[in-house]
Amino acid sequence: MADDDFTMQDEMRRAFSMLSGKWKLEIMWLLNQRVHRFGELRKAISGITQHMLTAQLRELEADGLISRTVYAEVPPRVEYEMTAKARGLGPTMEALTAWWLEYGKTVPQKPISRGRKAGNTSSVKKRNE
Known part of the structure; x- marks a missing residue:
């Protein structure tokens, strides 16, 4: 093509x-x-996780979208910051903030944890009965 x-x-x-990925937008927001x-x-x-x-x-x-700077110190120091290209997303982040301030309270809250909780065996018991 x-x-x-x-x-x-x-x-x-x-x-x-x-920008897709479970954590990228949150990372960008912080930076x-x-x-x-x-x-x-x-x-x-x-x-x-550290790996993720x-x-x-x-x-x-x-x-x-971000730059990484390594400082030759002991222990080594590494800093992350947004690039000028990523700063171009500023109006988008501001628009998302404005949208959230207006409509955020109407969005149903989802549980923070994902997957099955430890010790929750009720669904396993029902299948085995």
Whole structure:
């Protein structure tokens, strides 16, 4: 497919894929506030594993949305910040904030945990009965 054959839908799919991922928008939201170190991000994002945070940060960096700076110190210090390209998403984040302030209370709250809770064997018991 030639570049001129792309439709706006294709372009939006590409844009959405850069931000899709369970944690990317939350990471971007935090980095929009200020520069963060890896440990700060991990503490700020409840439920994210070190492995997943590393993977999401690498993808965002590969897409040019964040930059990673390593300081030659002992112990090494690594900081993450949004790039100028990502700062272009500022109006989108502001629009999402305005939307949430207006409609957020009408959105049903979902449970934070995912999957089956430990010790919940009622569905297993029902199947075995």
